[in-house]
Structure formats: C-alpha cells, structure tokens
Amino acid sequence: MAIDPNRTLHPVRHDPPTALREHRDVVIVGARAAGASTAMLLARAGVDVLVVDRAGYGTDTLSSHALMRGGVEHLRRWGLLDRVAAATPAIHRSVFEFGGEPLVVDAADGVSDDPLYAPRRTVLDPILVDAAREAGAEFRFGTRMVDVVRDRTGRARGIDLETADGRAARVTADLVIGADGLRSLVARCVDAAVTRRGHHCLASIYSYVRDADLSQHDYRFAYDGGEIGGSIPTNEGMHCVFVSMAPQAFRRGVQLDAATVLECTLARVSPSIAEGARAGSLVGPIRSFPGHPGQLRSAHGPGWALVGDAGYFKDPAAAHGLSDAFRDAELLVAAIVSEDLDAYQRVRDNLSMPLFGHIEKLAALDWDAAGARDILIDFAASMAAESRALAEHRDAVRSPVG
Numbered sequence: 001m002a003i004d005p006n007r008t009l010h011p012v013r014h015d016p017p018t019a020l021r022e023h024r025d026v027v028i029v030g031a032r033a034a035g036a037s038t039a040m041l042l043a044r045a046g047v048d049v050l051v052v053d054r055a056g057y058g059t060d061t062l063s064s065h066a067l068m069r070g071g072v073e074h075l076r077r078w079g080l081l082d083r084v085a086a087a088t089p090a091i092h093r094s095v096f097e098f099g100g101e102p103l104v105v106d107a108a109d110g111v112s113d114d115p116l117y118a119p120r121r122t123v124l125d126p127i128l129v130d131a132a133r134e135a136g137a138e139f140r141f142g143t144r145m146v147d148v149v150r151d152r153t154g155r156a157r158g159i160d161l162e163t164a165d166g167r168a169a170r171v172t173a174d175l176v177i178g179a180d181g182l183r184s185l186v187a188r189c190v191d192a193a194v195t196r197r198g199h200h201c202l203a204s205i206y207s208y209v210r211d212a213d214l215s216q217h218d219y220r221f222a223y224d225g226g227e228i229g230g231s232i233p234t235n236e237g238m239h240c241v242f243v244s245m246a247p248q249a250f251r252r253g254v255q256l257d258a259a260t261v262l263e264c265t266l267a268r269v270s271p272s273i274a275e276g277a278r279a280g281s282l283v284g285p286i287r288s289f290p291g292h293p294g295q296l297r298s299a300h301g302p303g304w305a306l307v308g309d310a311g312y313f314k315d316p317a318a319a320h321g322l323s324d325a326f327r328d329a330e331l332l333v334a335a336i337v338s339e340d341l342d343a344y345q346r347v348r349d350n351l352s353m354p355l356f357g358h359i360e361k362l363a364a365l366d367w368d369a370a371g372a373r374d375i376l377i378d379f380a381a382s383m384a385a386e387s388r389a390l391a392e393h394r395d396a397v398r399s400p401v402g
Helices: 033-044 069-077 081-085 121-135 185-189 247-254 258-269 271-278 321-337 341-364 369-397
Strands: 020-029 049-053 093-098 101-106 138-141 144-150 156-162 168-178 194-197 203-210 218-224 227-233 238-245 281-289 295-297 304-306
Touching (some): 020 033, 033 049, 033 121, 033 321, 049 168, 069 321, 069 369, 081 121, 093 369, 101 369, 121 138, 144 168, 144 185, 168 185, 185 304, 218 258, 218 369, 227 258, 238 247, 238 258, 238 271, 247 258, 258 271, 258 281, 295 341, 321 341, 341 369
Parallel strands (some): 020 049, 020 168, 049 138, 093 218, 168 304
Antiparallel strands (some): 194 295, 203 238, 203 281, 218 227
C-alpha cells in the first residue's frame, strides 16, 4: 500500500495504564466565571457536564472586579443578581476624572435601573458554581488537566486528568471546552490559532483597602499623564484600589517596591482617591499583573471550544473581562444547543472588535486627558451598541439559556 508523504499525522493517545474512565456530553476545564457560567447554562439545557479545576472552591484570583451593564444584565436574567447584591455594595455612579476634570455617569442608563456591582471573586465564583451544581453540573476541584485526548483525525475526544489524590483519570466527551484563562492549556493542546493580537498593553497593580474615605457606591476611574488609577467598592467594606501604567514603568517600579508604586502613581493621577485610600488600612498582599496584549483565538475546532480569557483576552484596565465572559458563555451554549459553533465564532468576533480597538487606543498611552475622555466616550457607545446587538441575537435564536 502506497503511503502519501504529504498526509497529516495525528498522535494516537493511549489510555493511562491505571486510569479511571468515564464519559460526559461536555467536559469543561476551568471553574471560574466563564467555565462555571457555561456549565450552569449547559446543565439548565439538559446537558451532562463535568467541570474540573486545579484550584479549590472559592479561592481568589486576579480580577478587575467591576461588572458593567452587560454583566449585570446576564446575572439578572440567570436569576443570580439577588445573590450577588446580598453581599456586594450597589454602584449607582461611575465617576471619571480626566486631568482632574470629573465626568459623572449614572448607573441607571435607560437600559436598566439596576445598579452595578463589583464582587470579589471569592464571592462571585462560588455563586456561579453553586448555581451550576443546582442545575445538575458536577465540579471536581483540585483536579489538574494533563492533556487533551484526540483521535487519529485530530478531533478532541476528552481529557486526561490527575485527580486530587494523584491518580490518573480519563474523561471522554463529545465536546471539550477550555475555560482555563489566558494561558489556556486546552488552547495549546489543540493548537488553537491566535486570530488577532494587540500591539499594546498595560501593567496593573492593585490592593484592597478597608474603611477608606471613599464612596461605597461609586466606581472611580482617573486618567492623566499616560497613567490610570481608580477605586472600585467591593465586599466587606473594602475598595479595590488600582493603578495601570506602561509595562516598562511597571518593571522599573516593582523592582523597588510595588506598594510605593501604587501609592505614588495614584497620588499623581488622582490626589483625592489617594487621600481617601490613605484613610483606610491595606488588607492582604499587593497584587500585580505585568501586562499582556489583547488577543482572540479561534473559538472552536473539531471537538473543542474556548470561552472566557482562553478565547478572548482584553486588557484588565478596561474592566470588561467578567462581562465578556458571561456574554461568551451564553453565546457558546446557544451555539452548542443549536449545533452551530460557527455562529459562536462569528458573533463573538463581530461583537468584540469595536471594544478591542478602543482598548488598544487606551493601552497605547499616547493620549492626554482630553484624548482619554474621547476614547471612553467611544467605548461607552460601543458597549451600548453591543447590548442592542446581543438583544437582537437573543431574539433571533430564541436562546433557551437566557
């Protein structure tokens, strides 16, 4: 028999010798906002779904905290907004400062009278996991994905795992979903292509301050001199106080002292926020993110799909990651139910491109205060357009998961 020298060879993945084996309709890697939301919606649609995560239930993670209008609307439709509101202060205004000049925007925006919220991930993620479990999804924490199982054609057929007690296991599935973040192992295993990559990024430093002399009901964002700072009210009487800057400045600063960089940068960008933060007390360690350009990966392939930061990562300074994670979870589940994953890729990309461009401009840091204001106004207009487009898409597909 002649062998075609140009044929594509696919690895044959053999069962681990002592593996536990089972089959599910869908297996999801990652139990954070995107993964838990996807699991909840799938389970509500009658899909047998298993979620694995190497971290523990309710543990903290890097996050921008803030839920924008789209994110709040998803939680309301899913019946989870009351759970978030019970533990999280209501945000009634967003106060933007451009070179010291304020712009106040009410949370009630004509789309909804609901306030906004910024729950810590130790609050939000368990709410999503609990709702998914109530719908019938199964979660296994402390469980590490080792590899994606593929057949001879290259199609994903499941995942190999290492359980919490160190045993090998294999879960086969009709669909493998990577919800495992920016550095997604699922994406690497299936060779998911990066279809668009940004050229700019911001580095960020943040910490929590308890009993700050700052409003518990205002988001505050300040832009000046190519730097960004702000405060976001969150749970237990705390504010998330943050700054964002060029990665080069971040690298120079953190070699000295991240806390000093946070304090000094915030004082330059917004003396009033800095003064209010100094009235409180720091809680926990200083957290930092060195920056990474935004990117979109292919949303799906044979037997696999990506959701959340695994598929679409945008600069955290935009404070839009959680809202996009909820959006894409709903889009993906609707596409799975309708057996049209191409629609997921198409709609996700069409909705993401305008905001992607605005975030690129913001991260370039070549704006003055007036320029930052213009970017944010364009950003807000694109968010409103996205909300309208999502509503139209939801009506068109008559999504069973809203």
